[in-house]
Amino acid sequence: MERIKIVIGNHKGLFYLIGFSFIAHSIITLVPPLNGDEAAFWEWSRHLAAGYYAHPPMTAWLVALTSNLFGINEYSVRLSAILLHLGTVFFVYLIAVEILKSKQYAFLSSLLYALLPLSFVIGTMMTTDANLVFCFTAAVYFIKKAVVDQQKNHWYSASIACGGMLLTKFMAALFFPGIFFFLLVHKQYRKIFLTKEPYIAAFISLVIFSPFLYWNYKNNWLTFQFNLYVRHREEGFDFIKPAEFLLGQSLAASPVVLVSGAIALVYLLILIYRAKVKNITISKEKDALLLLAYFIVFPVLYFGITSIGVEIAPHWLAVVFPIWMILILAAFKERYGILDNRMILRSKMIWANMLSAAIISLTLSVVVLFPKILPDKLIYTPKINDEAPIISHYFGWKEIGKHIDHIMVDWKDRPEGFFLSAEDYSLAAMLAFYTPSHPNFYLLNVTEKVVHGKTYLLWEKGKKKIGSNVLYISDRPDAYKNRIPKFFKGMKHLEPFVVKEDDGRILRTFYITIGLHYLGGEPDNLSFW
Numbered sequence: 001m002e003r004i005k006i007v008i009g010n011h012k013g014l015f016y017l018i019g020f021s022f023i024a025h026s027i028i029t030l031v032p033p034l035n036g037d038e039a040a041f042w043e044w045s046r047h048l049a050a051g052y053y054a055h056p057p058m059t060a061w062l063v064a065l066t067s068n069l070f071g072i073n074e075y076s077v078r079l080s081a082i083l084l085h086l087g088t089v090f091f092v093y094l095i096a097v098e099i100l101k102s103k104q105y106a107f108l109s110s111l112l113y114a115l116l117p118l119s120f121v122i123g124t125m126m127t128t129d130a131n132l133v134f135c136f137t138a139a140v141y142f143i144k145k146a147v148v149d150q151q152k153n154h155w156y157s158a159s160i161a162c163g164g165m166l167l168t169k170f171m172a173a174l175f176f177p178g179i180f181f182f183l184l185v186h187k188q189y190r191k192i193f194l195t196k197e198p199y200i201a202a203f204i205s206l207v208i209f210s211p212f213l214y215w216n217y218k219n220n221w222l223t224f225q226f227n228l229y230v231r232h233r234e235e236g237f238d239f240i241k242p243a244e245f246l247l248g249q250s251l252a253a254s255p256v257v258l259v260s261g262a263i264a265l266v267y268l269l270i271l272i273y274r275a276k277v278k279n280i281t282i283s284k285e286k287d288a289l290l291l292l293a294y295f296i297v298f299p300v301l302y303f304g305i306t307s308i309g310v311e312i313a314p315h316w317l318a319v320v321f322p323i324w325m326i327l328i329l330a331a332f333k334e335r336y337g338i339l340d341n342r343m344i345l346r347s348k349m350i351w352a353n354m355l356s357a358a359i360i361s362l363t364l365s366v367v368v369l370f371p372k373i374l375p376d377k378l379i380y381t382p383k384i385n386d387e388a389p390i391i392s393h394y395f396g397w398k399e400i401g402k403h404i405d406h407i408m409v410d411w412k413d414r415p416e417g418f419f420l421s422a423e424d425y426s427l428a429a430m431l432a433f434y435t436p437s438h439p440n441f442y443l444l445n446v447t448e449k450v451v452h453g454k455t456y457l458l459w460e461k462g463k464k465k466i467g468s469n470v471l472y473i474s475d476r477p478d479a480y481k482n483r484i485p486k487f488f489k490g491m492k493h494l495e496p497f498v499v500k501e502d503d504g505r506i507l508r509t510f511y512i513t514i515g516l517h518y519l520g521g522e523p524d525n526l527s528f529w
Contacts, residue, residue, distance in 0.1 A: 013107040014093045018086050021114055021123070025085065028124045029078040032368050033397050034433060036426025038126045042067065042077050043429040044455065046438075051215030053222050053455040053526075058167040059128050072438065081130040085123030088322050089114050091137040095144065096326045099288045105329045108350065113325040115357040118252040118318055120364055128169045129318045135164040136175055136319040140295055143179055147189055148288045152197045159201035163208025170227045171316065174302060178295035186287075219458070220527045230528065231451050237309045245307035248314030253321060256356035260349065261324045264331035269293055271334060289330050296320045296327070328353065381506040384496055385477045388509065393475075396499035396508030400473075401434035403497050407471060407512070408439065416517070417468030423479045425453025431473060444472070445483045448525045457526045470515040480513045487522060488515035 034042070044052055044060035045067055051057055062080040070076035089110045097106035113119055122129045142158035145151045165172035183189050192198060216223050250258050272290050275282050299320050303312050332349060371394050372379060379395075381388045404420070411418045420441045422428035428441035442460040443453060464470075470488070472480055477496075485491060492514040499508040 011093070011097075011103060013103065014090070014110060017107070017111055017114060018089060021086060021089065022082065025082045025124050026075070028120075028365055028368060029075055029082065032074075032371075033394060034074055034077060034430065035125065035393075036430055038077055039429035039433045040425055040453075040455075041126055042072070042433055047455075047459045049215060049458075050211040051219065051223055053458065054226055054452060055128050055169055055223065056167045056209075056212045057215075058131050058164065059126070062131065063126060072433070078124060078126045081123060081126045084130040084134040085119060088119075088134045088137050091134075091141050092322045092326060095137075095141050095292075095323065096329065098144075099285050099292075099326065100330055100333055101285065102333070105333055109326045109329045112257070112328065112353055112357065113322050115354060115361055116253055116257065116321060116325075117357065117360040117364060118315060118321055120361040122315065122318060124368075127315070129315050131168045132165055132172060133318050133322060135161045135168065136172070137322045139165065139175060140292065140323055144288050144291055146197070147179070147183070147192060148284055148291060152195070155197040155201040156204065159204035160208070162201075162205040166205060166209040167212060170223075171299075171319065174299040174319065175295070177298040178291075181298070182291050182294040186290075220529055222454075222527060225528055226451075226454075232310050239308065241309070241311055242304065242307045245303065245312045248312065249317060251360070252314040252318070254353075254356040254360050256352050257325075257328070260328050260353050264328045265293060265296060265324070267331050268327060268334070289327065292323045292327060296324055376505075379507070380501075381509060383506065384498060384509055388475060392508050396510070397430060397434040399499050400431065400497055400508075400510050401436060403510075404431060404435045404439075404471070404473070405437050407494070408437070411469060411471065411514075414469065417465045419464055419468060419470055419518075421470050421472045421484070421515075423472075423474040423476065423483070424450075425456055427473070427475065428453075428456065444470070444487065445522055446525055447523075450525070454526055457524075464518055464520075466518055466520050468518045470518060472513045472515055474511050474513075475509065477509075477511050479511070484513070484515050487519050489517040489519065491515060 041059050041063050044057075045064035048060060048064055049057060052060065063077055066076045066079045070079065092113050093106045093110040096109040097103060100106060100109075114123075121127075122133060139158050139161035142154045142161060145154035146158060162172070162175065165175060183192055212223075246258075253261070268289055272282060272286050275286070299317060303317055306312070332347070336347075367374065371391055374391060378389050378391045381392060408418075408420075420431075420439055421444045422431055422441050425443065428443060432438055432441045440460075440463070441456075442464055443456045446454060446457060470484070472484055474480060480491070494512040494514065497510040497512060498506060499510075500506055
């Protein structure tokens with residue numbers, strides 16, 4: 001206990017930051033409803049498997065763990081994201097304090113990362129990125145210890161972190177070129193290729209990853225089909241997309257942080273390689289900074305190049321931002337040297353980075369907590385059957401959930417059978433989560449062009465009985481028309497379920513159709529092979 005107190009006392013700034021972040025992120029996660037993807041991951045957690053159509057299984061496993069421990073609620077679904085974010089902040093500090101040899105610089109590195117808009121999102125929403133970013137950052141730390149510090153046992157710690165990455169998202173593959181080319185290019189480290197530890201570590205990672213590979217082998221390599229072909233098959237070359245990619249990263253990190261990061265990366269690479277060209281012996285810490293740069297450069301180049309043909313989401317580059325923040329502070333240290341409190345207060349660069357990130361994150365927090373501060377036209381629907389604004393999706397979930405349970409009382413015990421369906425995977429998962437009885441929802445007539453949600457086709461086989469009725473729910477008035485009539489003998493439309501403010505303004509409308517006597521015959525569009 002005394003040793004723990006000493007450790008905390010020596011790094012009080014880090015533990016204050018972690019404690020404050022835990023409280024702030026917890027408050028934010030308690031207020032808004034889940035979004036469609038979060039609800040889908042919860043739905044996955046009810047159908048535990050070694051793999052899923054869209055992603056490897058780690059996110060579902062984490063949600064299953066927290067939901068079973070703390071019950072089914074928004075906070076339990078998101079708890080893993082909060083804890084993993086705090087773990088990432090911890091590893092940023094750990095890497096920075098070892099490389100920069102300064103608790104002040106290490107604290108500022110972790111603080112800058114914690115303030116990023118991207119950190120706000122992946123630290124409060126349950127996404128595949130929460131674990132991916134944590135494992136990537138942890139793996140960088142352990143590789144740094146194994147390669148630069150020459151502590152060979154850390155190859156095995158890195159292998160576990162890499163296994164966790166691989167079980168989370170295909171983008172984990174962007175980790176490996178960094179270490180490979182670093183070892184290949186720098187001859188003082190090239191001899192590591194002749195040691196046994198990297199190969200044993202690679203084998204351990206593969207063993208951890210193997211249940212997912214086996215699942216794909218048994219399921220026609222569905223996840224590989226989705227990630228390597230299906231999700232991008234409709235896209236093509238467009239020179240506007242690189243500009244959208246840069247804009248997305250500017251929002252993820254803030255424009256000031258993105259520019260500072262680019263300048264810091266180039267500045268440090270020039271500084272270090274100039275010393276190498278002149279045969280000046282550089283410190284172990286400079287080699288560690290160079291290693292970090294390699295882990296950043298390859299994902300940036302990959303997404304920068306592929307953005308010509310593929311729309312890159314702002315969060316896809318999330319893995320590099322934790323260690324990128326360290327490089328920003330490393331460049332500042334190279335330029336200005338030892339840091340003291342007076343320098344921090346007077347540094348326009350540090351304040352500009354912190355404030356630019358904090359302003360965007362704070363704005364996002366306010367909108368998430370108080371969505372009704374937005375203009376009415378973004379919230380309210382003029383009348384039933386009109387198109388609903390996007391912010392309307394924030395409202396009405398608990399109300400429709402109770403209404404579904406009420407309808408089910410009249411239908412679920414009929415001898416012909418009964419099941420629930422919705423327009424898409426997102427709506428189906430949200431309705432299942434917010435209906436108090438948490439019934440299973442299935443999808444109907446999933447077309448070949450549907451990108452997300454085909455995981456439902458795996459676990460609904462044999463569940464939709466011929467002759468049974470369906471309760472089909474959508475938030476668009478005519479969504480049922482092209483999806484279900486030909487698979488049922490008849491249709492019955494119930495009154496739309498309208499969620500209103502006290503003053504009568506429409507927050508949300510759900511449209512409910514009963515399909516009578518299921519005929520079967522739906523197309524099987526699960527696999528392209």
